[in-house]
Amino acid sequence: MTHEHERNPELLAGYALIALESEDAEEADRLLSEHVPRCVTCRGTLADFRALTGELALAAPPLEPPDLVLARVRRGIRDVPVRRRRGAGVAALAASIAALVGMAGFSLSLGSRATRAEADRGTALEVLSAMQRPGADPITLEASSAATVGELVEVSGPGLEYMYLYGNDVPEPASGNAFQLWLGSGGTFTPVGDPFMPEGGLVLLRLTVDPSRYDEVLITEEPLGVAPTEPSTQGGHTWRASI
Amino acid sequence: MDDGDRLDLELHRRVSWGDRGAFEELFRRYASAAYGLARRVTAQETLAQEVVQDAFLALWRAPEAYDPSRGSFRSFFLSLVHHRAVDTVRREDRLRKRTERASNLEPFVGEDVAEGVVRDADLDVRRKEVVEALQTLPPEQRQVLEMAYFGGSTQARIAEELGIPIGTVKTRTLAAMRKLRRALMREDEE
Numbered sequence: 001m002t003h004e005h006e007r008n009p010e011l012l013a014g015y016a017l018i019a020l021e022s023e024d025a026e027e028a029d030r031l032l033s034e035h036v037p038r039c040v041t042c043r044g045t046l047a048d049f050r051a052l053t054g055e056l057a058l059a060a061p062p063l064e065p066p067d068l069v070l071a072r073v074r075r076g077i078r079d080v081p082v083r084r085r086r087g088a089g090v091a092a093l094a095a096s097i098a099a100l101v102g103m104a105g106f107s108l109s110l111g112s113r114a115t116r117a118e119a120d121r122g123t124a125l126e127v128l129s130a131m132q133r134p135g136a137d138p139i140t141l142e143a144s145s146a147a148t149v150g151e152l153v154e155v156s157g158p159g160l161e162y163m164y165l166y167g168n169d170v171p172e173p174a175s176g177n178a179f180q181l182w183l184g185s186g187g188t189f190t191p192v193g194d195p196f197m198p199e200g201g202l203v204l205l206r207l208t209v210d211p212s213r214y215d216e217v218l219i220t221e222e223p224l225g226v227a228p229t230e231p232s233t234q235g236g237h238t239w240r241a242s243i
Numbered sequence: 244m245d246d247g248d249r250l251d252l253e254l255h256r257r258v259s260w261g262d263r264g265a266f267e268e269l270f271r272r273y274a275s276a277a278y279g280l281a282r283r284v285t286a287q288e289t290l291a292q293e294v295v296q297d298a299f300l301a302l303w304r305a306p307e308a309y310d311p312s313r314g315s316f317r318s319f320f321l322s323l324v325h326h327r328a329v330d331t332v333r334r335e336d337r338l339r340k341r342t343e344r345a346s347n348l349e350p351f352v353g354e355d356v357a358e359g360v361v362r363d364a365d366l367d368v369r370r371k372e373v374v375e376a377l378q379t380l381p382p383e384q385r386q387v388l389e390m391a392y393f394g395g396s397t398q399a400r401i402a403e404e405l406g407i408p409i410g411t412v413k414t415r416t417l418a419a420m421r422k423l424r425r426a427l428m429r430e431d432e433e
Binding site for chain 2: 010016017019020021022024048049050051052053054055056059060062063065070072073076077144216240242
C-alpha cells in the first residue's frame with residue numbers, strides 16, 4: 001500500500017461527511033473518478049462511510065414534522081406522479097401503432113369482443129390520433145417483474161372521449177388465465193371491461209370511463225370464468241402505473 | 244438484514260410501482276427521523292420542513308435512485324436528507340451562524356426524544372445503538388464529527404473554529420468514522 005493510498009480513507013471520510021473544500025474537494029473528486037472505481041478496498045471504505053452517514057442521522061432526536069409537511073408532500077406527488085415515461089418508450093409505441101395501422105389485414109384484440117380488422121384498424125388510428133392530441137397523457141405501465149416483457153401504454157386526457165390501452169409484445173397469460181384491467185382510487189381497485197388476451201402480442205382496448213376519478217391503473221392475470229372482485233395476488237404478469 | 248430493513252425494501256419496491264400507500268408508510272416511518280436531523284442541521288424550522296419535503300418528493304420522483312445492493316434504505320434515505328440539509332444551510336448562507344452554534348453543541352448523551360413522535364421499534368433499537376456508539380468516542384473525536392455532520396461545517400472551518408491544524412481534524416474524523424464503523428457495521432467486518 002502506498003503512502004498516497006494510506007491518505008485515501010481520510011479523504012473518503014471527509015467526502016462522505018460533505019466536509020471537504022478547495023484542494024481537498026478537488027483531490028477527492030480525482031480519487032473518486034480515477035482510483036476508487038478500480039480499488040476494491042477504497043470502494044468498500046467509501047460504501048461503509050456513506051452508510052454510516054445515514055445511520056448517524058438517527059442520533060438526532062426525532063421530531064414529528066408539522067402536518068403541513070405531509071400535506072405538501074401529498075400535493076407534490078399528485079403533481080408529479082412517479083414512473084411517467086413519456087419519452088422514447090411512448091414514442092416507440094406510437095411508431096409501432098402507426099406501422100400497425102399501415103399493415104393490411106392486421107387483427108387486434110379489442111377486449112373480449114369479436115372484432116373485425118377494419119374496426120380494429122379504426123381504433124388503432126384513434127389511439128394514434130389520441131396520443132398526438134394536445135393534453136393527451138400517455139403513460140407507460142411498469143411491469144412488476146423484469147422477466148415480464150412487452151410494453152403497455154394507457155392514453156387518456158382532457159377532451160378524449162375514451163381511455164385507451166395499447167400493448168405491444170405482450171406475453172400470453174398462464175394457461176386458464178386472462179388479463180384484467182383495473183382502475184384504482186386510494187388503494188381500492190375496480191375491474192374495468194372484460195378479461196382480455198393479447199393476439200400475437202398486441203392489445204388494444206377502448207374504454208368508456210372517466211380516468212380522472214382514479215389514481216392507478218393495474219393489469220393482472222385472473223382465472224378465466226371467474227368474475228374477479230379484487231386484483232389477484234397469485235403472481236403472473238402484472239403491470240401498473242399511477243395516472 | 245433485520246425485519247425493518249425487509250419492510251423498507253418491500254415498501255420501496257411498491258413505491259417504485261407508484262403505490263402511494265407504501266409511500267405514506269415510508270413517510271410515517273422516516274418523517275420524524277428526517278425532520279429531527281434536518282432541524283438539527285439547519286437549526287431553522289422552515290428550512291427543515293423544506294428539506295424533508297424535498298427529500299420525500301425526490302424519493303417519489305426517482306425511487307430507482309436507491310439501489311438495494313448498496314445498503315439499507317434507511318441509510319440511503321437519511322443520507323439524502325443529510326445532504327439536502329447541508330446543501331440548504333450552505334446555500335442559505337447561514338453557515339457562520341450554524342457553525343457558532345455547532346461548536347457549542349451539547350452531546351446527544353441523555354437527550355430525550357420528543358413526546359408524541361411516532362416511533363418504530365426497529366428504528367428505536369438502531370437509534371440506541373448509534374447513540375451508544377457515539378458515546379464511546381473520545382470527546383475530541385466526537386466533537387469534530389458532530390461539527391461536520393450536524394453542524395454542516397467543512398473540515399477547514401472546524402479547524403479554524405477549534406484553533407487546531409486541519410490535519411488534526413482529518414485524523415480525528417477518520418478515527419471517529421472507523422470506530423463507528425466497527426461498532427455499527429459488525430456484519431461487514433469479516
